[in-house]
Amino acid sequence: MTTMYELAKEEYAALGIDTEAVMAKLAGKPISVHCWQGDDVLGFDQEGGLSGGIQATGNYPGRARTFEELTTDFEAAMALVPGAKRINLHASYAVFTDENPWVDRDALEYKHFEPWVAWAKARGFGIDFNPTIFGHPMMNNELSLSSPDAATRDFWIRHCKACRKISQQIAEALDDETLCNIWIPDGLKDVPADRYGLRERLRDSLDAIYAEKYDRVIDSCESKVFGIGLESMTVGSNEFYLAYAATHPGVYDLLDLGHFHPTENVADKLSALLLFFDKVPLHVTRPIRWDSDHVVLFDDPVKEMAMEVAHCPGAWEKVIIGLDFFDASINRVGAWAIGTRAMEKSLLYALLQPAAQLKEMQDTYRFTEKMALSEQAKSMPFGAVWDEYCRREGCPTDGEVYPLVAAYEAKILPTRQ
Numbered sequence: 001m002t003t004m005y006e007l008a009k010e011e012y013a014a015l016g017i018d019t020e021a022v023m024a025k026l027a028g029k030p031i032s033v034h035c036w037q038g039d040d041v042l043g044f045d046q047e048g049g050l051s052g053g054i055q056a057t058g059n060y061p062g063r064a065r066t067f068e069e070l071t072t073d074f075e076a077a078m079a080l081v082p083g084a085k086r087i088n089l090h091a092s093y094a095v096f097t098d099e100n101p102w103v104d105r106d107a108l109e110y111k112h113f114e115p116w117v118a119w120a121k122a123r124g125f126g127i128d129f130n131p132t133i134f135g136h137p138m139m140n141n142e143l144s145l146s147s148p149d150a151a152t153r154d155f156w157i158r159h160c161k162a163c164r165k166i167s168q169q170i171a172e173a174l175d176d177e178t179l180c181n182i183w184i185p186d187g188l189k190d191v192p193a194d195r196y197g198l199r200e201r202l203r204d205s206l207d208a209i210y211a212e213k214y215d216r217v218i219d220s221c222e223s224k225v226f227g228i229g230l231e232s233m234t235v236g237s238n239e240f241y242l243a244y245a246a247t248h249p250g251v252y253d254l255l256d257l258g259h260f261h262p263t264e265n266v267a268d269k270l271s272a273l274l275l276f277f278d279k280v281p282l283h284v285t286r287p288i289r290w291d292s293d294h295v296v297l298f299d300d301p302v303k304e305m306a307m308e309v310a311h312c313p314g315a316w317e318k319v320i321i322g323l324d325f326f327d328a329s330i331n332r333v334g335a336w337a338i339g340t341r342a343m344e345k346s347l348l349y350a351l352l353q354p355a356a357q358l359k360e361m362q363d364t365y366r367f368t369e370k371m372a373l374s375e376q377a378k379s380m381p382f383g384a385v386w387d388e389y390c391r392r393e394g395c396p397t398d399g400e401v402y403p404l405v406a407a408y409e410a411k412i413l414p415t416r417q
């Protein structure tokens, strides 16, 4: 019997696309999955809740409250996702025990993350890391590294330095490299009286943070356009970090798909950065009207970004794909699984497009033919290849995902009251 996949394979082959090679390529590209979808970005180290102009909305039961619950949920979700995965940790997920009791963020050490490393190592997950510069009493008027108050700045500089050192130690333990991404909410609710001073202090804080060189840490800064309660000005704008990264080798500008004006096309920015940087880290998310961090879907902005990653020269190696969404209104394991699958699905879809022919048509001004081919490719039997990829990776197909999420929920919910 001829399978759907075999028919699809032939149809793609007629366009010069090798579905076998595509599936093998995709399976080897890691997605860095954020740990914070599992607990609404609350972490383990503070009681105060979220701040910094970001918000997880919704009241779905069952959020993970401990290291054990979060890792169990993460494993359950990732068992439903094909491809290689990393886990992206925030410093607020430090594991405190009787032997390693609570310390404040500026005193964090590698030992507070050793349980994560042991767990990740056993499961083949890489680790990425982030200082946590929100949801903390030292967020003085939502200003941190750009604060006019030296004690506030120094606290967060110490925190970032500690996080870079921890990132290096994590990378050494895993014989790997770790992305250490700094995002700060710093900004103003109302009309700024001084923008320059804020940005000058941020530059100087970053210089202090990056003074030490680490061979296994990939440093990045994440720009943003505005946050809730910080509508008038964001200190770490894209121009700021782009200029900082361009003048500080080893520091990269991270693009979050939710951190630009809603009509900006973030996929369009990638080729520009690729020409000047050997790494481009991403936070793939789904902004709706604002940086709402909805679950990533197989939609046009993500597909377009995936096209750039799949077909810009060198991008497959240079782009570090991370996810950043947190929906507290639905089952969190389902959110993780569906969102991460959507990223994989978008990359598969992009790899199956006849990019070489389309480029050739553009370069020879055959624009009508290009339009016809790109429309043809959209309705080719992509679903059959996706299903085959999932099967080969030992994962459920789309229709099998929800029942598995529901069964896991039925098992764990009684333990989460």
Ligand code: RNT
Pocket (backbone or CB within 6 Å): 036, 041, 054, 130, 183, 222, 224, 256, 283, 291, 324
């Ligand atoms: C906030 C940024 C940042 C955070 C996480 C928790 O707008 O996107 O990346 O979402 O670090």
Ligand code: ZN
Pocket (backbone or CB within 6 Å): 183, 222, 256, 283, 324
């Ligand atoms: Zn982000």
